[in-house]
Amino acid sequence: EVQLVESGGGLVQPGGSLRLSCAASGFTFSIYWMHWVRQTPGKGLVWVSRINSDGSSTTYADSVKGRFTISRDNAKNTLYLQMNSLRADDTAVYYCARWSPRGRGADYWGQGTLVTVSS
C-alpha cells in the first residue's frame, strides 16, 4: 500500500526555519518525481515545489523561491522541504504528493502537516 506521511510541522516565529519530511513507503520511491503543495486553512491548493526522481532538478513557485529548498534521500525513501525566512503567509497545511509518470498527475497524497508562522 502506498503511503506518504508528512512530519515536521509546527509553530515557528516569523523569520524562522523549519524542515518538513515526507516518508514514503509501498512503492519504489526513487523512480518517482515528488511535489509539495500547500493549503491555507479554508482556502485553495497552491503548488509549492517539485523534484525529479534523482534530485538533480527542482522547480519552485515564485512565492517561495530563494527561501525554500526541496530535496530527497532515495536511500531513506524520504522527501524534504527546508523552509527558511518564514512569513505569516506561509502558514498552511503542507502536503507531499507522488507524481505519476508520463504526465498522469499527483496520484497519491499525504495527509498533510500544519505549519503556523506567528509571533
Next chain:
Amino acid sequence: EIVLTQSPGTLSLSPGERATLSCRASQSVSSSYLAWYQQKPGQAPRLLIFGASSRATGIPDRFSGSGSGTDFILTISRLEPEDFAVYYCQQYGTSPYTFGQGTKLEIK
C-alpha cells in the same frame, strides 16, 4: 504563470443530477496537461482526471473530463451523495503548476 479560473464558485445540485464544472486557463495548457482533483473536508486531494480526459485508477465512470487549449470541463453524470466536495483543476504543462481556486459542489 498560467492562471486557472474555475466556475462557478459554488454549485448547488441534488443527488442524481448532472454537474458541469468549468476551468478556464489564461493561456493554452501544454499537451492538455490538465488534472482534476476532489477534496473533502479534512482530507487530502484525490486525483480524478489527468491529461484532461483520462480517469485515474479506481475513479467511477460517472466522472468525465473534456476540453483542450484553454477551456476544460469536468462532468459528473449522476451525482452520488459522496460526490459533494470541492473540486480543483491543475495545469502541469508549464511551471509553476498552478491550481484553480476551486468549485464547491454542495447539496441543494
